[in-house]
Amino acid sequence: MVLSPQIRRMQEPNRTEWLPSRRHLLTQAAALPLLAMPLTDALAQFRVEVSGAGVTQIPISAVSFRDNNLVNQDMAAIVRADLERSGQFKFIEPLPVRLDEASRPDLAAWREKGTDALLTGSVSRLADGRFDVRFRLWDSVRGQDLGGLSFPAGTGGLRNAAHKISDYIYEKLTGEKGVFATRIAYVTKAGPRYTLLVADSDGEGAQAALTSVEPIISPSWAPNGVNLAYVSFESRKPVIYSHDVATGKRRLLANFRGSNSAPSWSPDGRQVVATLSISGNAQIYSMDANGGQPRRLTQSGSIDTEPVFSADGRSIYFVSDRGGSPQIYRMGAQGDNPQRLTFTGNYNISPAPSPDGRWLAFISRVNGAFRLHVMDLNSGNVTALSDASADESPSFAPNSRLIVYATRDRGQEALMTSTVDGRVKTRLTGAQGDIREPEWGPFVR
Amino acid sequence: MNKTPTSKALPSTAFRRSWPTRVAGLVLLASLAACGSSVKLDEAPVEDRNTTGTGQTNPEGAGSGVDPRGVTGVQVPGMDTQQPAVLSRIVYFDYDSFEVRAEFNAALEANARYLKANPTRKVALEGHTDERGGREYNLALGQKRAEAVRRSMALLGVTESQMEPVSFGEEKPAAMGGDESSFAKNRRVELTYR
Numbered sequence: 288m289v290l291s292p293q294i295r296r297m298q299e300p301n302r303t304e305w306l307p308s309r310r311h312l313l314t315q316a317a318a319l320p321l322l323a324m325p326l327t328d329a330l331a332q333f334r335v336e337v338s339g340a341g342v343t344q345i346p347i348s349a350v351s352f353r354d355n356n357l358v359n360q361d362m363a364a365i366v367r368a369d370l371e372r373s374g375q376f377k378f379i380e381p382l383p384v385r386l387d388e389a390s391r392p393d394l395a396a397w398r399e400k401g402t403d404a405l406l407t408g409s410v411s412r413l414a415d416g417r418f419d420v421r422f423r424l425w426d427s428v429r430g431q432d433l434g435g436l437s438f439p440a441g442t443g444g445l446r447n448a449a450h451k452i453s454d455y456i457y458e459k460l461t462g463e464k465g466v467f468a469t470r471i472a473y474v475t476k477a478g479p480r481y482t483l484l485v486a487d488s489d490g491e492g493a494q495a496a497l498t499s500v501e502p503i504i505s506p507s508w509a510p511n512g513v514n515l516a517y518v519s520f521e522s523r524k525p526v527i528y529s530h531d532v533a534t535g536k537r538r539l540l541a542n543f544r545g546s547n548s549a550p551s552w553s554p555d556g557r558q559v560v561a562t563l564s565i566s567g568n569a570q571i572y573s574m575d576a577n578g579g580q581p582r583r584l585t586q587s588g589s590i591d592t593e594p595v596f597s598a599d600g601r602s603i604y605f606v607s608d609r610g611g612s613p614q615i616y617r618m619g620a621q622g623d624n625p626q627r628l629t630f631t632g633n634y635n636i637s638p639a640p641s642p643d644g645r646w647l648a649f650i651s652r653v654n655g656a657f658r659l660h661v662m663d664l665n666s667g668n669v670t671a672l673s674d675a676s677a678d679e680s681p682s683f684a685p686n687s688r689l690i691v692y693a694t695r696d697r698g699q700e701a702l703m704t705s706t707v708d709g710r711v712k713t714r715l716t717g718a719q720g721d722i723r724e725p726e727w728g729p730f731v732r
Numbered sequence: 733m734n735k736t737p738t739s740k741a742l743p744s745t746a747f748r749r750s751w752p753t754r755v756a757g758l759v760l761l762a763s764l765a766a767c768g769s770s771v772k773l774d775e776a777p778v779e780d781r782n783t784t785g786t787g788q789t790n791p792e793g794a795g796s797g798v799d800p801r802g803v804t805g806v807q808v809p810g811m812d813t814q815q816p817a818v819l820s821r822i823v824y825f826d827y828d829s830f831e832v833r834a835e836f837n838a839a840l841e842a843n844a845r846y847l848k849a850n851p852t853r854k855v856a857l858e859g860h861t862d863e864r865g866g867r868e869y870n871l872a873l874g875q876k877r878a879e880a881v882r883r884s885m886a887l888l889g890v891t892e893s894q895m896e897p898v899s900f901g902e903e904k905p906a907a908m909g910g911d912e913s914s915f916a917k918n919r920r921v922e923l924t925y926r
Contacts, residue, residue, distance in 0.1 A: 388742055423742060435742035447801065451739065470801065485803045494803035500810040502903035504867050521808040523856060523924065524898035525871060535804030546875050546899045549868045562872065564897070567879050569872035590872040606869060613869055636866040650866060657865070679866060724867070 344377035345460050348402040353387035353409035358418055360445040362452070366406060368489060369453035369467040372704055373689065374711030376460075381405075388423035388435050397427040404433070404460055408452070417441045420448045424456055433459050446492050466684040470728040471691060472496070472506040472515055473702060477720035483517060485532050488684070488727070490702060490715030496532045507559075508728045509552045509576075515726075516540060516550035516559055527561055529576070541574060541581065551595045552576070553620075560584070560594040560603060571605055571622070584622030596620070597640050604628070604638035604647065615649055628662070631669060637680060640664075641687040646707060648672075648681035648690050659692050661707060672709035682727045691715075691725040813926055819843055821923040823881055824916065830876045832884050840881070843923050844888035851894070857881045858922045859899040860906070862915035867901055874899030881921045 347370060349363040370376035379402040386392050387409040397405050408422030423435030436455060438448040450467035457465030467488050475482045481503045486493035497503060501520035508515055515532055518525045527541040527550045541547040545564030552559055556576060563572045563581060571594045572581035585591040589609040596603055602617050607625075612633035618625040629635035634652035641648070647662040651669075656676040662669045677695040684691070689704050696703075696714060700721035705712045715722075815821065820839040823832055832840070847853060859874030859881075878897035885895055907914035 421742060437740045437742060485801075494801075495805040496803050498805065498807045501808075502900070504871075504901075504903065519808070520900065520903065521810075523858075523926075524896070525900075530806070532803050535806045537806060545897055546871060548871050562868070564872075564875045564879075564899075567882075567897075569875055590869070590876065592872045593866075593868045634865070636869050652865075 344375060345404065346377045346379050346402045347404045347406065347456070347460070348379040348381045348397065348400065349406035350381045350384065350386045350408075352407075352420070352422070353385065355410050357410050357412060358442065358445055360449065362408060362410065362420060362422075362445070362449045363406065365446060365449035365489075366453045366456065369450060369465075370456065372489065372711075372713045373457065373465075374706040375457075375688075388421045392425060392427075394425060394427040394430050397425075403428050404456070406452070406456065408435075413439060418445065420445065420452075422452050422455075424459060446487055450487060450489075463688070464686050464730065466686050466689065466727075466730070469685060469730060470512070471702075471715075472508065472724075472726045472728065473693075473722055474503050474506065474724040475720050475722050476502075476700075483515070483530075485515075485728075490722075496530060496535070497537075504724055505549055506724060506726045507551045508726055510554055510556045510729055512729045512731050516552065518548045518550065527559075529559070538578075540576075540578070543581070549593050553596050554598060554600040560596065562592040562594065571603070584618070585625070586622075593637055595638055595640065598642045598644050604640055606636050606638065615647070628667075629669075635660075639681040639683055639690070641683045641707075642685055643687040645687065646683070648683060648692075650678055650681065659690065659694075659705065659709075661690070661709075670709065672705050672707075673703075673712075680724050680726075682725055684727050685730045689727075691727050693723045693725055813924070815925050816846060819846060819923070823877075823921045823923075825877055825919040825921075827915070827919065829919075830873075830880050832880055837884075840884050841888060844885055844890050847885075847890045847894050851891075853894065854926050855895050856924045856926055857885070857895055857897040858904075858924055859897065859901075860904060860918055860920050860922070861902050862918040863902045863905060863910070864915070865902070867903070871899045871901030871903075874901045877919075877921050881923070 349367055352362045355362055367378050371378055379400060382396060382400055386407040388407050390407060392405055392407065405425040405427050406422060411419045413419050417439050419437055419439055421435060421437045424433040426433050438451060440448040447468060453467035454465030469488050470485055471488055471490065472483065472485050475484060479500050481499050482495050483497040483503050483506060484493040485496050496515065499519060499521050504518045506515050506517040513531055513533060515530045516527060519528055525546045525548045526539065527547045528537045529540045530537045540550065540559060541561055541563060543563050543565050547561060547563055549562040550559050558573050559576050560571060560573050562569045568588065569590045569592045570583060571585040571591045572583050574581045587607065587609050589607060591605055591607045594603050594605040601620055603620055604615060604617050606613050607616050610627065613636050614627055615629045615635050615638045616625045616627050632651050632653060635649055637650045639648040645664060647664055649660055650657050651660045657678050658671055658675060659673040659678040659681055660669055660671050675694045679693040681690050681692040689706060691702060691704050694701055694703050700723050702715040702722050702725050703712055704715065819842055823836045847855060857878040859878030861870040861873045875897065878899055882895060882897040886892065905918045906920065907917040
């Protein structure tokens with residue numbers, strides 16, 4: 288995915304009618320309280336659970352985009368849902384006023400309402416049938432215009448435009464890159480049908496990359512954000528494919544005697560590490576991403592699996608039961624010097640390092656329950672992030688702030704996101720049926 | 733790949749109220765004008781880097797300035813093979829165990845005789861686990877069960893080229909329940925002829 292936004296300055300729109308004076312604005316507020324569209328769509332999309340005290344969240348508000356009714360997506364609601372899911376924002380219900388990106392809001396009134404920032408915007412139809420989505424962000428504490436952008440978008444691109452607005456806001460207000468315009472891959476099972484889907488980071492807008500009557504597991508994004516490696520059982524055995532999701536072109540990456548599973552890319556995209564059972568037991572191998580003979584990295588008589596590179600490419604985290612129970616280890620990228628990392632409990636699996644190298648998310652069995660945990664890699668301290676019973680497959684967002692994972696919620700497989708401190712969790716509801724095996728894609732450039 | 737979005741910075745509304753911003757804005761405008769990229773949106777190229785076509789499932793996004801992020805769907809067919817009817821083809825395992833229990837020796841001997849009598853036939857030894865635990869770790873455990881059956885069959889004289897131990901892990905349970913009786917039915921190796 289190559290995205291190089293061409294930032295352009297454009298002629299100032301001539302919309303004085305959307306620049307109400309303060310008095311005018313107050314009149315409007317009195318006259319049109321019912322016309323402010325409530326952002327209930329956001330609430331219907333997902334559930335946010337905030338637990339624990341001391342969560343610092345930036346209060347932000349958003350007015351419905353002017354002429355949003357031209358399109359079938361509620362832009363302000365999508366942005367609101369994105370920001371709330373991050374755990375770093377608290378949404379303040381907007382004042383009942385009509386504003387767009389060309390308006391000058393009465394920021395004192397918004398400050399009084401308790402919000403630090405305000406999003407305004409509009410949707411308009413372009414001559415070619417697409418839409419122009421515009422927004423502006425205001426700092427209501429400092430009374431500053433924090434800028435705005437215009438995105439021409441077709442109907443299918445509206446959600447992505449909203450996610451890019453969320454990214455803009457996130458970066459302006461937190462100083463870090465947002466991950467809302469990134470993608471997540473996951474697998475659904477509905478009846479006898481397995482589908483590998485690629486969706487927006489909120490789980491919505493899912494598109495099928497692969498459909499099969501046999502299971503699909505362990506999707507892994509290449510660092511280019513275009514190729515997915517995964518395990519497909521379509522030939523009645525686990526085999527690894529590399530799949531260009533835009534074109535649908537697939538290439539067999541590993542189909543050796545026995546099972547081929549747990550693919551994961553090196554950060555430079557040149558290698559794929561995977562678990563092969565050529566030797567009889569599950570062992571970790573490295574392969575050139577373009578094919579070629581696998582090179583064995585582990586030499587044990589036990590199970591070694593779930594290899595995944597650290598972000599710097601120097602080491603590989605993996606699971607081994609060489610000590611009698613499955614535990615997480617780290618070794619050099621050439622298979623050298625394996626060291627055990629987990630010591631609490633007798634079942635620790637599915638290591639997922641954060642891109643910034645600070646954290647390792649994993650699943651630990653506690654009294655028969657499989658729960659998401661995170662280890663601070665500097666101190667070795669481990670924190671439980673969940674009190675559920677069937678968590679699986681954690682994967683970090685590219686900004687290292689959120690973890691997506693699978694769980695069971697009311698008898699159904701579902702996807703959740705959690706902040707690294709576990710305080711803010713949301714359930715993604717983009718797909719029907721059982722949802723599993725989430726893998727967060729990289730930043731797109 | 734895909735379309736390059738053309739997002740444009742909106743002019744500052746603060747632009748008209750303060751001199752410093754106005755000057756800064758003018759300088760920025762001037763510098764942008766100097767780059768030859770000014771106000772006309774129509775000239776902004778919508779670059780298509782996707783040389784192999786956009787996703788068919790997202791036609792509305794095609795041609796949009798926002799990345800349509802196309803995904804082209806692929807469907808794969810299933811497989812079906814005839815199994816010899818007279819053979820018992822399932823070996824069950826105890827919890828956390830990878831040993832072939834003695835009660836299954838007769839069944840494995842019958843399968844070994846069949847394979848030796850039909851040297852062109854091949855069999856997949858498909859290992860399975862119950863649903864508890866991680867999918868990949870269970871895949872490795874299922875492989876361990878398949879490998880145990882392979883060793884038994886090899887001792888019974890079946891050539892390696894006639895059999896392949898593979899694993900389905902927890903992905904293909906025989907019983908769907910969440911109780912021990914279902915779990916026991918799922919901890920198994922199925923001998924599937926190809």
